[in-house]
Amino acid sequence: MIGLAGFFGLRALYPNDERLINQRLFALRDDVNSGATETFSSVARAAQIGTFFTEDVVVDLGQGTAPIVGRETLMGMAARLEPRTTAFRLELDDVGARLAPDGRTADVSLTVSFVLRTVSTGGESVDAREFSLGMTKDGVWRIARVTAVDTLK
Amino acid sequence: MSLTARVIFGPNPRRTAVRVLVLAGMSLITFNWVLLPIRTQGISMVPTYQSGKFTFVNRLAFAYGRPNRGDIVAIRLAGLHVVYVKRIIGLPGERVEIIEGQVHVNGKPMLERYVAADRRPWNYAEVTLTPTEYFVIGDNRSMRVSDHDFGRVERSRLVGRLLF
Numbered sequence: 001m002i003g004l005a006g007f008f009g010l011r012a013l014y015p016n017d018e019r020l021i022n023q024r025l026f027a028l029r030d031d032v033n034s035g036a037t038e039t040f041s042s043v044a045r046a047a048q049i050g051t052f053f054t055e056d057v058v059v060d061l062g063q064g065t066a067p068i069v070g071r072e073t074l075m076g077m078a079a080r081l082e083p084r085t086t087a088f089r090l091e092l093d094d095v096g097a098r099l100a101p102d103g104r105t106a107d108v109s110l111t112v113s114f115v116l117r118t119v120s121t122g123g124e125s126v127d128a129r130e131f132s133l134g135m136t137k138d139g140v141w142r143i144a145r146v147t148a149v150d151t152l153k
Numbered sequence: 154m155s156l157t158a159r160v161i162f163g164p165n166p167r168r169t170a171v172r173v174l175v176l177a178g179m180s181l182i183t184f185n186w187v188l189l190p191i192r193t194q195g196i197s198m199v200p201t202y203q204s205g206k207f208t209f210v211n212r213l214a215f216a217y218g219r220p221n222r223g224d225i226v227a228i229r230l231a232g233l234h235v236v237y238v239k240r241i242i243g244l245p246g247e248r249v250e251i252i253e254g255q256v257h258v259n260g261k262p263m264l265e266r267y268v269a270a271d272r273r274p275w276n277y278a279e280v281t282l283t284p285t286e287y288f289v290i291g292d293n294r295s296m297r298v299s300d301h302d303f304g305r306v307e308r309s310r311l312v313g314r315l316l317f
Contacts, residue, residue, distance in 0.1 A: 093234040095231075124194075125194075125196075126194045128235045128237070129230070131231075151228065151230055151302075151310065152228075152237070152304035152305065152306055153304050153305045153306070
């Protein structure tokens with residue numbers, strides 16, 4: 001029992017990089033979702049969300065759309081999107097991180113569910129997508145690349 | 154032994170413990186490797202599956218047999234917590250095309266009794282499936298085509314067949 005407690009205690013105190021990446025992504029999810037309920041200026045919220053990305057981040061959503069390049073562009077889009085997100089929730093599932101041998105970069109696969117609530121009916125619709133992320137570590141883990149995976153081609 | 158303990162553990166506690174362990178082990182095996190419980194969300198499989206329906210995916214369905222046309226299958230995304238549920242309409246090597254809402258396989262119109270009558274005139278250019286690809290689509294064709302996820306999927310992404 002003492003051994004087990006020690007093991008879990010050490011894991012909590014000194015999380016490995018995979019756990020740090022998980023925590024970082026779920027913190028991003030919480031920040032995105034918090035905008036829907038809290039009184040937080042959209043610009044400040046976008047700036048906060050921007051800290052999760054590298055300056056030269058590339059977001060490729062596929063399906064014929066042009067990639068979004070750079071943190072500033074992404075923050076601008078997040079700020080403009082904010083008023084539309086009042087009935088919007090983001091969920092992350094099946095987060096799997098594979099660390100590169102250098103320990104400074106990682107590939108992450110995950111499923112992102114966009115849950116939209118219809119205000120009039122109270123019903124929810126879910127759009128789930130698989131994404132591949134490239135992350136780099138500069139003190140903290142940041143997202144450098146977001147690529148939508150075409151599950152159905 | 155008190156009456157309460159006797160009711161909970163039975164006349165032979167050791168045998169009860171063994172039964173509980175066996176049951177727990179069987180449940181663990183069943184729900185980790187054989188049956189995947191899922192709850193459908195969304196309307197892409199209406200009228201066959203309404204949103205919120207609870208069912209199971211038989212993960213051994215394709216272990217020894219190949220997926221067939223008409224099978225309703227679960228398709229993995231990054232993992233198994235969120236899966237797509239679609240129907241197979243095209244098999245490896247076949248040509249699939251949708252013209253004005255009518256699915257054509259190898260140039261012939263396909264009879265789909267499970268699709269409701271109010272289908273929209275979807276169009277999808279002909280594709281030839283590779284030896285490892287299947288063509289999947291939802292039963293609800295009354296949606297806008299842009300709101301409906303369908304297309305080619307790799308065999309390796311098929312988790313199993315829905316039980317009911």
